[in-house]
Amino acid sequence: MRSNTTRRRYTALALAVAAALTVSAPVVEARPGGGGSAGSRGSRTFNAPAATPTAPTAAPMQRTQAQPGMTNPGMQANQGRRFGGGFFAGLLGAGLLGALIGGGFFGGLGGIASFLGLLLQVGLIAGLIFLAVRFFRRRQQGTPAAAGPAPYARNDLGGQGPGGQGYDQRPSPAGNTGMGGGIGGMGIGAQRPAQQRPVQIGPNDYQAFEQLLGEVQDAYSQEDVKALRNLATPEMAGYFEEELRANAARGIVNRISDVKLLQGDLSEAWGEGAQDYATVAMRYALKDVKLDRASNRVVGTEPSEATELWTFTRRPGGAWTLSAIQQTA
Structure with a gap:
């Protein structure tokens, strides 16, 4: 029972760390638009x-x-989705679901070492997705005409x-x-949209x-x-x-x-x-x-x-x- 409780706590902490790695809250101003674009x-x-x-x-x-x-x-x-959200959520969900049932990305959360390993894996995945998002956003912005x-x-x-x-x-x-x-x-030199x-x-x-x-x-x-x-x-x-x-x-x-x-x-x-x-x-x-x-x-x-x-x-x-x-x- 205690092992299950500890595992759930580790899982909740992993969720919080993953959210911190993938979401950066902009500085919000009060006027319409919140100071964002x-x-x-x-x-x-x-x-x-x-x-x-x-x-x-x-x-x-x-x-x-x-x-x-x-x-x-x-x-x-209807509001659109940000790139990477569904993909990352699927990976993270798979890992955490495995953790809850005793597995994980590479072996579960049986101890502190496994927990730290999960955090490292989450961080690596978040870093790869961050780089991918930057790459695709630059391509989406296109070359000005x-x-x-x-x-x-x-x-x-x-x-x-x-x-x-x-x-x-x-x-x-x-x-x-x-x-x-x-x-x-x-x-x-670039072309206007048709x-x-x-x-x-x-x-x-x-x-x-x-x-x-x-x-x-x-x-x-x-x-x-x-x-x-x-x-x-x-x-x-x-x-x-x-x-x-x-x-x-x-x-x-x-x-x-x-x-x-x-x-x-x-x-x-x-x-x-x-x-x-x-x-x-x-x-x-x-x-x-x-x-x-x-x-x-x-x-x-x-x-x-x-x-x-x-x-x-x-x-x-x-x-x-x-x-x-x-x-x-």
Whole structure:
């Protein structure tokens, strides 16, 4: 009996160690998106957005429903799985099941030496999978392609909104697709995904992007799930709901106010299938605090300025909705 109890304790400890080896929790900020990169950009999800003066580089997606070769994944409601999860879970489950019945990967957990051997084996498998994940993610991101000509360069979005300075009618340097471009983030020589078309972005679109920036932040602050579902794709709304539930479980509420766009420019705009996409770099100011849900006491504050790339999608002629948020690298 004691041997079985000890074995179960070793098994539980092995599970905890394996989780620590395979999962690295990112630093979470309170604003929508949690300071991470999540969502879908159609067939360009795994490609870096074109560089702009506001955001020269972008971090790759950490959470997405998209799969390489898919179009319009942001409109799907079911969440995808991260690469490696099922494979590793199968290996780990097989080893731990063997441990519970007296076996293991190579002989079970009959003693301390066997237990340490299991941990070593788990660590080796986790290391191999980590290397494989990095390799396949790099391949999925692909080689960037050259961007097309741009009609304008801009210093900000929404000429009539907060901080608006109107349009700068100079050609964009380096021929970036859209306004305010810089060096294309999809390097020379590679091919664009098939079945894409150009999309023109005008003043009304920029005003819509700036308005969505404020509306999403406000709905998140008010924990208005219904509004978030109207402002974002089902995928992004699902991520926001997860974050709000996590806040509630920790007994905190996130309050965001005074959102003001400081600088923004278009990274790229394109269409595929029945969807238009536009990725916009935005640097904005905000007041972002965490409050204790019971006492309304301030328990934390976040940086007062953020720079992110927001991707919006719509059906031609329809309203824009948020489909992805990426951090700068």
